[in-house]
Amino acid sequence: MSTAPVDTSTGIWQGRYVWVTVGAVALIFLAAMQSLAVTTVMPVVSADLDGDALYAVAFAGTLATSVIGMVAVGAWCDRGGVLAPLTTAVILFVVGLVVAGLAASMPWLVAGRLVQGLGTGGQTVALYVVVARVYPAVLHGRVFAAFSAAWVVPSLIGPFLAGAVTEALHWRWVFLGVAALTVVAFTMVVLRLYGLPLGADRPATGRIGPRMACAVAVALGALALSLAGRLGAYSWAVVAASALVIALASRPLLPRGTLLARRGLPSVVLMRGLIAGALFGAEIYVPYLLIDHYDFSPTWAGLGLTAAAIAWAAAADVQGRFGDRLGNARITVIGTSLLVTSTVVAAVVAVLMLHPAVLIAGWAFAGGGMGLMYPRLTVLTLAYSTPQNQGFNSSALSISDSVGAATSIAVMGLVFTALAGTDAAFPAVFAIATGLALLALLPGLRLGHAHEAATTQRR
Template structure:
């Protein structure tokens, strides 16, 4: 691992690309950019679409008992995919790992699309999780090996934008496909498009030398065992609510398992917010927990307290998606000029302000437009911080550990979100007999946003624009 305050060595492709045009849409990057963004777009589309169709799927396959597992299992297996692909990339480059992850994603989609029972569909979702987790990590390494460092911010801004369109049209499109065709085409249609997207990346993927001159020799088996334990803990967190009066015990046990097992999967001193890369990884988990834990209660509040229809209740999330994309583009263009400290302060302030306004709206029954308009601040804050943390992760990495560090970032993201969602869900359920549920969950999200300042101000600078 490179020293936190020294420029990380570049890979062989970075050296070739020093004089490349300053655009991710330049001819030598065009098809990789299109294909990679398309893969991110399709993974996002599938994740958002399945939320819409899963109630219909469960009813059609008589699988209500496995409804939660269909979601939680995908998150759990994604952690295993992240670790496996990260280690593989460090040993042999990203070509084979990305191809294998895409194949697993495709296999999971096809199995889910043709599933005769809910048990088979859940097995497809588990395989899909392996693919999506691995695909994200492999694409990060592809970015590190193909694009020069000064373009990393713009690539990740494009990745952020690839999540916006699915958030706007994904649920509607999935509903229309289900209504006019069949829910199976929500899975099978994405499978066909994923194959096309991979073909766009494949030509450059297999013709560009992306292997490291000094591949990692770290042992993979211990990390895989830890990944499996983290996956079990994440699954336990997601299902703790089913334990009734023992729910909090389930959460505590799951968190203990995760904390013990996750340490070897993260850079040293991450849980203690060590300076440099460890703080980058920790901050990602905290802001993911803040936003993703709170945002599921935004439409819930609009429906429960303001009698919004499900369609109109999504307005707050739509506004946040748009501001996220806009802020990500700003970060991609001017992130180096703004600097990491300023991005941290602005981003966490915007995220905290959004959660504070949401808590105030719920507590004092403020007009609905206050919640809808101010939740956009959360998207703006995340748009500044999220892609910047990915840029920093690659800047702190060497070709020998780009896969490990990328998987650590994704694991922190997934576990932070899962832990916050599970904890907030139990708090909210415990307070359903009072009016305090919504204000408290938004307050928890605000605390996480403030806590993110601690690692955010310890990230340092990896000379990410000067490599």
């Protein structure tokens, strides 16, 4: 078996694991920096390129195409090694950033974001498989806690730095700077992974063509959903048709029974999509609200996301240390309660125009809830997996993540556009997020138990 033998005396920052950990965390760090930065500066980008109509598409499009990258890289990993698919994904990520950074119009920026999505999705799956094949199971919880912690520094400086760079230089450097740093980080990663036994002993042999076709259909459905608001009277018909396409095409890409919240891995995957939709769909409107209603600068609006990201990292560390003691059901209840609290607070702030500090403090609860749930769901996914389906299950988790976020962003964007100019626009998107977070309780209480006790971090 290609997975590294168990060595409980060595931590992830020691011995043969240290440089792999550093490289992988660096890539997560840069992806986090880019995500937080784009969320902060997109209102400015949209105004500069006259792209209000494509505001939601710039986010949803990246998530939509990431599904294709996830499926392709997941199947590639299950059929062999990890290094080649990871390299391809990083190249696409960098190319997409460069295209977006040089875009002269909003459609070109969206095109760059679509290419970037291919790389982002593939990179995420490849790194999950690296964890499964390089580290012993007992260290998986620690690695994913480190991945979550990699959001700490970006959360502290990312939004603020993105705003500062936008004001002092130009928003283009938010894209181009991350592209350059990603090349440096990946160079370090590839040197450390080269020569390690990263292949599966018994590669998967199933057909990939039908799954790729489904991935493309899901991506096209999500893109159509995000563009529905531009179709006037036909908007809701396109929404219904797109949702149907996404539901049907995503079934072969997910564990059997996912859409029915079947106990075990299917519920793990479904819950991931619901909480991703709740958080990421609403989060892009937090800096938007601060800029639009409270006249925040991009620099200070970015800080509205900082408290949530710090809470995410802190909660992820708690999950890494005590996740097994808390148990899956308790983590679900606590995590969803915190997420619901944050979206309700955001809606109330938007309705009553409370002090912006209430919004910023309230949104921190969302980070705390996600920090508990996100890494736990990843650990559970690997615990339910075998070396032959690690790529499929990892890609399924990420697909659910992206489809849930892309769909909610598209629907929220459609609702927001329909209510633009009224006092109901911002409260409506936060109300949708609240509903998704409450719905996540259904699969969340059906997660079951694999052998995650062995993969949860203990110190």
